[in-house]
Amino acid sequence: MTHNPVRADFVPKEDYICRDFARREKERLWTRVWQVACREQELPKVGDYITYDICDQSIIVVRSGPETISAYYNVCTHRGRRLTEGCGHATRFHCNYHGWRWNLDGSVQRILDEKDWAGCDNVSHDDFRLVDIKVDTWGGFVFINLDPDCEPLAAFLDPMPGYIDPFELDKAKFRWSYSVRVPCNWKVALEAFDEGYHVAATHPQLLDGFGEDYTWSKAMGKHGMFGYDKSTCPPGAPAPRLNRPIPDDLRPGLVRYIHLINNTLHAITTEKDAAAASRLLTECDASAGPAEVLSKLLAFQEQAAKAAGAHWPALTMEQRIAAGTDWHVFPNLIFLPTGTGTLCYRSRPWGDGTDPDWCVYDIWSLEHYAPGAEPPVAHNVIHSEDGWKAIGGVSEILEQDFLNMEQVQRGMKQAGFVGNRTNPVQEVAISNMHRVLHDYVD
Numbered sequence: 001m002t003h004n005p006v007r008a009d010f011v012p013k014e015d016y017i018c019r020d021f022a023r024r025e026k027e028r029l030w031t032r033v034w035q036v037a038c039r040e041q042e043l044p045k046v047g048d049y050i051t052y053d054i055c056d057q058s059i060i061v062v063r064s065g066p067e068t069i070s071a072y073y074n075v076c077t078h079r080g081r082r083l084t085e086g087c088g089h090a091t092r093f094h095c096n097y098h099g100w101r102w103n104l105d106g107s108v109q110r111i112l113d114e115k116d117w118a119g120c121d122n123v124s125h126d127d128f129r130l131v132d133i134k135v136d137t138w139g140g141f142v143f144i145n146l147d148p149d150c151e152p153l154a155a156f157l158d159p160m161p162g163y164i165d166p167f168e169l170d171k172a173k174f175r176w177s178y179s180v181r182v183p184c185n186w187k188v189a190l191e192a193f194d195e196g197y198h199v200a201a202t203h204p205q206l207l208d209g210f211g212e213d214y215t216w217s218k219a220m221g222k223h224g225m226f227g228y229d230k231s232t233c234p235p236g237a238p239a240p241r242l243n244r245p246i247p248d249d250l251r252p253g254l255v256r257y258i259h260l261i262n263n264t265l266h267a268i269t270t271e272k273d274a275a276a277a278s279r280l281l282t283e284c285d286a287s288a289g290p291a292e293v294l295s296k297l298l299a300f301q302e303q304a305a306k307a308a309g310a311h312w313p314a315l316t317m318e319q320r321i322a323a324g325t326d327w328h329v330f331p332n333l334i335f336l337p338t339g340t341g342t343l344c345y346r347s348r349p350w351g352d353g354t355d356p357d358w359c360v361y362d363i364w365s366l367e368h369y370a371p372g373a374e375p376p377v378a379h380n381v382i383h384s385e386d387g388w389k390a391i392g393g394v395s396e397i398l399e400q401d402f403l404n405m406e407q408v409q410r411g412m413k414q415a416g417f418v419g420n421r422t423n424p425v426q427e428v429a430i431s432n433m434h435r436v437l438h439d440y441v442d
């Protein structure tokens with residue numbers, strides 16, 4: 001296949017709609033790249049396991065020791081039966097076909113009639129053990145990589161952790177979680193959250209109180225990010241494109257915006273944050289400038305977190321500004337970190353990975369809770385064909401994003417469309433993603 005190369009202002013449409021491209025991703029991307037399998041929170045006790053499926057590969061991720069997480073192909077080494085599915089707790093893994101068993105560390109526990117292999121000098125227990133997969137953790141995420149010769153996770157993630165480690169995401173726990181099947185390519189869904197350029201048209205209700213909504217966007221190694229420079233138009237003021245003056249009193253706009261996010265996204269801003277923001281109206285002067293309003297807001301949020309016994313990362317203002325708003329970790333993780341609530345998205349091809357028109361989209365709202373005060377992990381998995389519409393019942397803001405996805409996938413098939421005219425300033429993270437993607441698949 002030949003088509004136009006990726007540029008800062010162009011991404012070929014074949015990346016999203018061609019079966020051949022999906023097949024190349026399946027063979028050359030997903031088999032060689034670090035990807036999030038789960039959160040460490042899902043594996044609290046030795047023996048807790050989850051299965052993570054990517055294309056037609058299935059991986060068991062298990063807490064094999066108090067400080068150890070292991071990953072194996074989800075297959076019996078005897079005659080290839082899939083071992084398990086979903087998640088659960090195990091003291092050992094067992095194959096239902098002929099009853100072979102393995103310890104949590106993947107070593108053989110039992111092979112029925114093992115003496116039958118006594119005459120074979122070219123097989124040993126090493127050949128019968130579960131096949132190990134590379135696994136590592138960062139920020140409370142458990143990553144796997146199917147390539148035994150892959151680069152270390154830390155080198156792959158660089159330079160992102162330098163910006164995000166201060167948020168202490170490893171201590172954040174699930175507030176809620178949805179997994180839906182969406183009628184679009186996995187990258188179409190992901191990229192709906194990889195830029196802020198769409199906010200004015202897709203989420204116009206957010207502009208009042210948003211402050212500056214013009215974004216900067218940067219490549220960060222294999223990864224990317226975007227953020228806002230609010231120094232000219234502060235939070236609490238109407239976005240400049242509304243052509244309204246910056247009010248002397250920033251508090252009402254800011255408080256309204258924070259409550260809007262909490263009530264219609266249920267993520268990033270927490271209930272604690274929203275209640276803390278309301279204190280601005282009575283405990284901050286109406287004439288306070290942007291820096292004072294913001295520092296009071298953060299002080300009230302910190303007090304609310306600590307009063308609840310919840311962890312509060314000690315972030316400096318410089319660290320908050322440098323971290324921007326939204327990160328893309330190649331290939332398929334997006335997160336929007338804050339000191340209290342972090343929203344994460346994970347996108348994957350649906351099924352065996354050869355159909356470019358469907359994906360599985362996981363949305364994880366994380367929050368810092370008092371130890372033990374977090375709700376039980378409940379993944380709402382809705383993989384019916386129209387299950388993605390359920391997101392409308394969860395979040396009005398996300399519903400607006402999801403309504404774009406299906407229409408983009410349909411639109412890109414039009415013969416008159418050659419590719420994305422990505423914004424070379426505000427969508428750098430997207431074009432960078434495709435540049436890196438081609439390094440894998442070409």
Ligand code: FES
Nearest residue numbers: 076078079095098
């Ligand atoms: S296929 Fe698993 S024990 Fe035979």
Ligand SMILES: [Fe+2]
Nearest residue numbers: 192202203401
């Ligand atoms: Fe959006």
